[in-house]
Amino acid sequence: MKANERIEGIKEFKVLIVDDVPENIQVLAHLLNEKGLKVSYADSGIKALKAIKNNLPDLILLDVSMPGMDGFEVCEKLKEDDLTADIPVIFLTAKVDQQDVINGLEKGAVDYVTKPFNAKELIKRVFTHLELKYTRDLIRRQNVELIKLNEVKNQLFSVISHDMKNLFNNILFGTESLEKEIEHFSKKDIVQMAGVVNDSAKRAYDLLQNLLDWSRSQMDNINIKPIGVEMLMLVNQSVILFRPSAQKKKLIIEVFPDGNDFCAFADIDMVRAIIRNLLSNAIKYSFPEGQIDISVKEFSDAIKVSIKDQGVGMDNEQLNLLLDENQPARTSPGTQNEKGSGLGLVLIKDFVAKNKGTFGIESEKGKGSTFWFSLPRQKEK
Numbered sequence: 001m002k003a004n005e006r007i008e009g010i011k012e013f014k015v016l017i018v019d020d021v022p023e024n025i026q027v028l029a030h031l032l033n034e035k036g037l038k039v040s041y042a043d044s045g046i047k048a049l050k051a052i053k054n055n056l057p058d059l060i061l062l063d064v065s066m067p068g069m070d071g072f073e074v075c076e077k078l079k080e081d082d083l084t085a086d087i088p089v090i091f092l093t094a095k096v097d098q099q100d101v102i103n104g105l106e107k108g109a110v111d112y113v114t115k116p117f118n119a120k121e122l123i124k125r126v127f128t129h130l131e132l133k134y135t136r137d138l139i140r141r142q143n144v145e146l147i148k149l150n151e152v153k154n155q156l157f158s159v160i161s162h163d164m165k166n167l168f169n170n171i172l173f174g175t176e177s178l179e180k181e182i183e184h185f186s187k188k189d190i191v192q193m194a195g196v197v198n199d200s201a202k203r204a205y206d207l208l209q210n211l212l213d214w215s216r217s218q219m220d221n222i223n224i225k226p227i228g229v230e231m232l233m234l235v236n237q238s239v240i241l242f243r244p245s246a247q248k249k250k251l252i253i254e255v256f257p258d259g260n261d262f263c264a265f266a267d268i269d270m271v272r273a274i275i276r277n278l279l280s281n282a283i284k285y286s287f288p289e290g291q292i293d294i295s296v297k298e299f300s301d302a303i304k305v306s307i308k309d310q311g312v313g314m315d316n317e318q319l320n321l322l323l324d325e326n327q328p329a330r331t332s333p334g335t336q337n338e339k340g341s342g343l344g345l346v347l348i349k350d351f352v353a354k355n356k357g358t359f360g361i362e363s364e365k366g367k368g369s370t371f372w373f374s375l376p377r378q379k380e381k
Contacts, residue, residue, distance in 0.1 A: 013130050016057035017041040018048040018074065019092065020066045024115075028061060031119055032126070045069030049077060052084055059130055064093035064104065072107050079108035086136070088129040092117065164207060170200035206280065213273055213347055224267045224354055228378040231271070231303045232262040232296045238275045239294070245283050249336065252291045253279075259298025264375040270351040271375070277344035278307045278371050284334035285311035285369070299374070302357075306372035311335060314363040323361065348373070 015037050017028050022043070029039045040055065042048035046069055048060075060078070064071035071091055078084045088110040093100070101112050110132075111125050174197035182190065232255075239253050246253055264271070282292045290310040297304045312335060314322065322345065352359040352373045363369035 012036075012038050013059070013134075014038045014040065014055070014057045015126065016048065016052065016060045018043075018045065018060060018066075018071070019063040020044060021063075024063070024092075028122075031123060035123060035127070037126075045071070045074035048074060052078070052087075056084070057087060058133060059126060060087055060089045061092055061126070062089050062109075064091055064100070072103060075104070075107040075109055086133070088133050090125060090129065164204060164211075167200045167204040167207065171197050171204070174200070206276075207343070209273075211343065213351075224270070226265050226267055226355065229264045229266050229268050229271050229375075230262060231264050231305060231375070232257050234268070234271055234275055235294055235296055235305060238272070238279050241276070242279050242283060245280075246292070249283065249286060249288045249290075251283060251286055251289070254291065254293050256293060256295045258295060261298055261377075262296055262303050263378045264303040265378040266355040266357070266375045267351075270355060274348050274351050274373060275305065277348050278305075278373075281344060281371065282307050282309040282311070282369075284338045285309060287311055287335050299377075302374040302376055304372060304374040306370055308368065308370040310368040313365045313367050313369050314361075315365045318365075319361060319363055 015032050017025050017032075017039060018041070019025050019028070020043050025041045025043070029041065032039050040051065040057065042051050045066055048062075052060075062071045062074060066074075071093070075089050075091075078087065078089065085108075089108060090111040090113060091104045091109045092113050092115060093104075094115045104112055110129050113122055113125060174193050178185070178190065178193055178197075185193065235255055239255060243253070279292075279294075286292060286309045292310075293306075293308045295304075295306045295308075297306070348371075349359055352375070355375055357373055357375040359371075359373045361369060361371050
């Protein structure tokens, strides 16, 4: 199978022709267009370097002998720039001196075709190097994906082996104690033990849900189904769901709607997960007998939800680490030593981005934090 047949239809490959002779450009463009390649051209080295920045080609056919800046110098500058260093360059020249060939290859060219060129030979060499580049790029992308999947696996194992294990230890200890020693417990002790078991089970369920959502999202195995989502309704549902947790810390949760139409265009399950994690986070880091204010605000192009607590807050260093995409998931104990995996915030940022929204945090050490996100409004039909 020929090289052009192996990569035909995979993508539209772009080839840049750099030559100061218009007739040469015309002949080359005709040959390449016939083979389904998208062609652009420049009649000088300086123009070529400027054009490349705005439209990266997959391969460059570069004439050696040009006024002002010859092909060797152009090639050298291309290889010095990380943006263009991997673009294969094939020199086109009337020079056949062996030293010129060696010089061109040393500058970073992948091949050398002499003028007048044979059309079939030229096309074969072009497609050979396009295929090689496509394969290299594919391997590079696959390596990135493998690293990403490995990080997901490590994070999953870490959470399962530590956070999930601790929660199930609490459940097993509580149920085993009730089973074997219940006759020695007072009613108050039993209620307290049952409360610990129930709380651990709820936290384990929430953690498991986050683990499943996050792992599927990281492996792009989650379908986004945007529909009209009534944001105020989802906020109120979450408040009802988390009211028992808030009451344990004697927290007041207030919802402040600002507008008339709170319909966003997003995946409803993802929005539920975002609100659930933000509210859980606010309760976790609130001081007992504090207040959590939730605002749902209508804008012309978006619906914004802000959840403000009066809790521990963060300094600039903590905030920057939390927002740094290159940092692993991190967390700290809540005001009543509540534990967490840090996956909640990772999931929030990922789900907001997948729904074409924006996310932000404002915080002050000792005075609390405001976590907010906005999602695009549902377009009128």
